[in-house]
Amino acid sequence: MARRSADPDSSSPNLKTSSTGLRRSDRFLLGLSSFDRVIFVSHVQPDPDSLGSMLGLAHLVETRLGKPTLITRDGLISRAENRAMVDVLRLDLVPVEKMNWGPNDAVVMVDSQPRTGRHTFPDSVKLYAVLDHHDTPGDLEGVTFTDIRSAHGATCTLVTKYLLEQGAPIPEKVATALLYGIETEVTGFPREASSSDDAALIALYPIADKDIIARIRNARLPHSYFECTLQAMQSSFIYDRLMMSWVNPLPQPEQAAEVVDFMIRFERVDYAFCGGVYEDSLILSVRSAIENARAGEILRQVVGKLGRAGGHDRRAGGSIPLSSTAPSAIEDLQSELRRRFLKALKIEDVRGQRLVPLREMLQNLQS
Ligand SMILES: [Mn+2]
Known part of the structure; x- marks a missing residue:
């Protein structure tokens, strides 16, 4: 379970009854109940944090709500490690330009914010939720659910928290993607990591496939x-x-x-x-x-x-x-x-x- 000390915005108690006691992950899921399908979008040239976050939330929605989900790709994925992540984990990404946005689709944006110039799909696509950790402010008007935590090193940390909070079992593939997503965001020194990022890493490490991570990290490079x-x-x-x-x-x-x-x-x-x-x-x-x-x-x-x-x-x-x-x-x-x-x-x-x-x-x- 994630450590909760030193992290002011996750101190909410485990109450599900009163509306004030709802955890963020409860509110996120609750608002989705009236939709038929959930589509996940991210920024152009999605990176491991985007990919891991979409995969983790899609898993949460599928297991908790039993609703179909789609994860998308905006633009190209060209960095060798990121391509390897998609290949090795067999991520099924729908190119965002091929999306048919249905009237009863919920669209969830991860690792980015609307109208920051980092998206190629139309601004007219209405977003249900935005989950992000960037300092760059976007236009969040009209978005039903937002969870922006710039103190977190990775959006995958937030997603891992949601999965742990909801007691959802985390499959190996999802844990591997989330772990790699966090790792790539906090590798620099000084680390841009919080105690929440470390708690997520600790929770994911035993489940993740470390050989796959090594294969992704050491992807072969083009000329x-x-x-x-x-x-x-x-x-x-x-x-x-x-x-x-x-x-x-x-x-x-x-x-x-x-x-x-x-x-x-x-x-x-x-x-x-x-x-x-x-x-x-x-x-x-x-x-x-x-x-x-x-x-x-x-x-x-x-x-x-x-x-x-x-x-x-x-x-x-x-x-x-x-x-x-x-x-x-x-x-x-x-x-x-x-x-x-x-x-x-x-x-x-x-x-x-x-x-x-x-x-x-x-x-x-x-x-
Ligand atoms: Mn990120």
Whole structure:
């Protein structure tokens, strides 16, 4: 059972009788009783936290209410580990563009919030519920049930709580997805994890298939991954405690996040940023290695009205639609973003220092 101390928003008693004593998971399920089917949606390029949350809640609804459910995929899943998760766990995802939204369908959004620019399905789709842990505020008007806990490291933690609260048996596949979902969200250091995340991990660990998790975590990588990493290293500049890398074009949109996951390990910087063109957008990703980094807030400030951005304290992402992909237009945008980033981090307009000096790059080519 989940520990409940140190977690102010889960201190509700186990009362089911009075309306005030209803737990959140009771209210979530109660409101679904009048619907015929429950459809789960998440953000574009769903990550393990999205996938695990949809799977866990679908299981809860099926076992407690006996209603049919659907889990969906918005956009592509391209990161090798995330693809492996879908394949190995045989997740049956319906592409969101192929959905027929029925009048008596309940739509539940996980790991994201409405009108944050992270969805391709129409805004007219009415949501029954939103369960999320992002700092990025969405437009929750008209949503019947909301449970937003930015203190949680993962939405999967919230879903695990619901399953435990309801005493629902957690099958191996669901536990594996939830465990991996939490793990991927809290791997950085300092950890963006609460005692609730650790309690969920402890509850899931004995049930989850650890071999499957190892297989997902060590998914084989395509050639483009290495090409992209090389390009990122060669384009990286250090400005005081910030490193900025550019990859044009990105082989797939999630690669910007993979670059910063790697670059933030560099001992001399506190912030790593990567930007790259994918189709007609500039994809942005940020990581920080310090506490109270406000990465999501900073990226939102940097991007401003140019596009959209959001995330957490130490991890953030965003995108800017491009009116032109001409090299000069992209260069202009890159220098504007650099200027804004240095300003946001109060770094004097220093001359950037290459991570790999040009001389060394040339020497490497000759050897
Ligand atoms: Mn998440």
